[in-house]
Amino acid sequence: MKIATRQWLRMEMGMVGGVCFFLLVFMLALPGFAQAQEKYPAKSINFVIGYPAGGTTDICARPLVNAASKILGQPVIVVNKPGGGSAVAVALLKTEKPDGYTIGILPSGAVLSQHMRKVPYDSAQDFTPIMQYAVYLYGLVVQSDSPWKTFKEFIDYAKANPGKIRYATAGAGTPQHLVMERLAIEDKIKWTHVPFDGGGPATTALLGGHVEAISQTTEWKKHVESGRLRLLAVYGEKRMIDFPNAPTLLELGYKITAPSLISIIGPKGLPPQVVDTLHGAFKKAMDDPDFIKAGNQMDQPLLYRGPQDLEKHLVQMNQEVGTLIQNLGLRKE
């Protein structure tokens, strides 16, 4: 009897020990739940980026987000939701609660998309603008062992060989896509657009020779510098400082520049004090040396607009590109 009890006890002890161990390991591991607090931000904030990790937008946004996170005193977690030239991420952001715990990037691609096809949002109406912090630079890039040494040679080939040129971008409805469509109209070219999820995968596709060219933001930079790829033209108003030999489209005789915007927005109806907090933090974060370094590295020029300015700018940008795309007849349903 006594022995049995002792054995039972020992078994019981083992069992309790096991349960404790199990609980301990999982308690250590499970995330702590944020207590309800009045002060914003009381828990981590999700930051949605509509392009995959490793693209220009993502590489430059992460140090900004890190710096803002330190200022806000809460983690800001980057969530990549690529697709549709950022339109997927922006559409999802529209459905989030306006509590300030989910914000994201509105890039020019998502603005243009709404004029080129049907998307479930209106970038001028459905969001709370927080801040613009940068613009993109774009270029047309081919492989360096391709026969096209200049932009003109490339265009001449494309004219002479309809359907032969396939170009990749980070998505349908992005400015870099629009530029190619405009070139096609102007020069009566027939070429094929292959949209990828982001500039990284598009660049990889060009490196692998699966497309003939990319029309893209600066993901190609290090490959152009290393000599694997060749930059034929840039879409800004001025030449790029790092690539002074590449002409702008304006110099080449086209009246084409690519519209450009990288801004932070939240769902519609974000409380003003939340916008203030976020705007303050991200504006301060723009001085972060890591962010400035990333901007320089990826050739992403900084451009600041506060919440009110951004709101006005979004309305104006939508009007301008809307009219332009309408006149070109590029809207597809």
Place this chain on the structure above:
Amino acid sequence: MDYIQSIILGFQVALQWDNLLFCFIGVLIGTLVGVLPGLGPTAAISLLLPTTFHVTPVSAIIMLAGIYYGAMYGGSTTSILVNIPGEAASVVTCLDGYQMARKGRAGPALGISAFASFIAGTMGVIGLMLIAPPLAEMALKFGPPEYFSLMIMGLTILTFLASGPMWKALLMAAFGLFLGSIGLDSMTASARFTMDIVELSDGIGMVPAVMGLFGIAEVLLNVEHSIKRSVFETKILSLLPTLQDWKDSIWAIFRGTFIGFFLGVLPGGGAVISSFVSYAVEKKVSGSPEKFGTGMIQGVAGPEAANNAATGGAFIPLLTLGIPANSVMAILLGAMMIHGMQPGPMLIQEQPGLFWGAVTSMYIGNAMLLILNLPLIGLWVRILKVPYPILFPLILLFCLIGAYSLNNSVIEVLIMVGFGLLGYLFKKFEYEATPLILALVLGPMLEAALRRSLLLSAGSPLIFVTRPISGVLMLISFILLAYPLVPWLRRKREILPQVSDDE
């Protein structure tokens, strides 16, 4: 590529004390979920993913990977001592492992499975190290058509190797592809099958689906069975296998390693399937196949080697192509994206510290596991004594908390519970959930690759057969699909015994 330099770089990263700590936590949790029936590495990694948001990317990957290969070690303990697989890749270990324990040879059985795991795990890591970088170079040749064909081949292999009739597995894969198409169209952002439910516009999350199908369903099934579990109550005398044991099993270990590694590399392969194939092979090459099932040490050593080697192999398609070979890798893909890395051909060049750090940490992790699983075996035996009426509610609780904490959304919890019920029915009617999960994961990538390929070819599907790499992959898929239709080959497929889920 200078391997020595890269390996030194890797160890510099992996030996930082915080990375060592995360590696240890990873393998510890891995062993725990491996030992515990009803909770596999997939569910555990999805559950613990949010905890890694605040650590460095390398630490996160090291820990999550540790859970995966750690589970392969832990699973065998339960198989040998209780005759219940701790996780699915240890199902076959029950066959001979438990018989060995009944004959009083639990020690050598546990010992050989730990050593086999260690040898295979380490060799798998070496294989990963040697193959991944050159493959990443070659991966640039993979355009959209190749990606599409590779994913098709992965799904075909998985359905081919699945237990039960192939049409059932194909049905599950098709259902998974459909579920994967729910949400916003990845090229145009228009909504599909969302029924105006806001939460569905982001698609069906893989984590709630996995936790439902593998966590909840497993618990429901076990509750119904009311398994009488008796931890084998013999004193484990010596853990070290004898010289004869080594002689018997060393070639089984090498064969298992080889099989596991290459099945692991293939999308759709993985630890579970490779352990079954290894067992079948051992039975075939053995002089006395009739003795299998009575406590043959080869029947423990081979499959345990195979499932560990497979974990190393499974990292290859993820790190070089960005294609997850199984659902664990899919969660790791998500984890890497959260930490700002895009797995793909450029990863090894752009993030050498991460790649080599993670790979070398697997050496260290395997060494830790050897210690965790041999001298500390008593600890795990103790865990096995926790009665199910206590264990299962705990598992349910953690699944519910885990699903809710993803997005603080009740809908996700409902989705998980729904998948739990669905998974229970699947088990009852003997449909495997693994093809569904892989198809759910690959579906959106598959669709995008298909659409891009057709854009490249101006609409001609011939692009999939005229490009050489894609053509070969398609041919393999076609042969596998046609295989069961040829009557005299059909019987051969049945060598694989019942495969259970969770990869």
